Amino acid sequence: MNSSFNSETPIKDLEVPLNRDVFLRTLIRELAGTLQDVVGLDEASGFISVVGQNMGKQIDQDYKAALEVSHLTREQVADALVDLKKRIQGDFYIIEQTDEKIVLGNRACPFAEKVIGRPAMCMMTSNVFGSIAAENLGYAKVELQETIAMGAPGCRVVVYLKPTPEAEESEGREYFKGED
Numbered sequence: 001m002n003s004s005f006n007s008e009t010p011i012k013d014l015e016v017p018l019n020r021d022v023f024l025r026t027l028i029r030e031l032a033g034t035l036q037d038v039v040g041l042d043e044a045s046g047f048i049s050v051v052g053q054n055m056g057k058q059i060d061q062d063y064k065a066a067l068e069v070s071h072l073t074r075e076q077v078a079d080a081l082v083d084l085k086k087r088i089q090g091d092f093y094i095i096e097q098t099d100e101k102i103v104l105g106n107r108a109c110p111f112a113e114k115v116i117g118r119p120a121m122c123m124m125t126s127n128v129f130g131s132i133a134a135e136n137l138g139y140a141k142v143e144l145q146e147t148i149a150m151g152a153p154g155c156r157v158v159v160y161l162k163p164t165p166e167a168e169e170s171e172g173r174e175y176f177k178g179e180d
Contacts, residue, residue, distance in 0.1 A: 142157065
């Protein structure tokens with residue numbers, strides 16, 4: 001028992017590491033972990049993908065509305081991917097950008113330590129990125145080359161924008177414009 005507090009200390013004054021952010025990240029971690037344990041990593045990733053794709057569509061609409069455009073250019077897509085992650089406390093940055101692909105690095109996961117050992121949670125990134133890129137540019141294939149969830153110090157995500165030989169050889173998920 002912690003000797004600096006006693007049973008008469010008001011509960012509201014206790015140092016409990018809990019706030020909305022920690023609660024929601026823990027909730028998502030536990031949901032992903034339960035799915036991974038019950039149905040396996042591939043199926044869990046599939047369920048989380050549906051959520052990510054729906055979120056991607058909404059986020060895409062939000063950026064287009066804010067910019068007052070009907071579609072985003074490749075540069076705007078890349079900027080939106082970095083910006084949306086910064087807004088949720090990720091630290092993504094562009095490593096390379098061409099007409100064929102956008103390569104992003106990341107130093108901090110929005111899920112922070114809650115993502116460790118929960119690679120299914122990375123499907124949120126894959127699907128949000130893939131749905132935004134495909135909706136605006138017609139096609140995307142997202143490859144999660146390195147992830148914090150799998151123990152890497154950072155993430156490396158490649159968003160292929162055309163079905164090039166390099167894209168076809170990559171391990172990733174494909175996204176198409178208007179895909180439901």
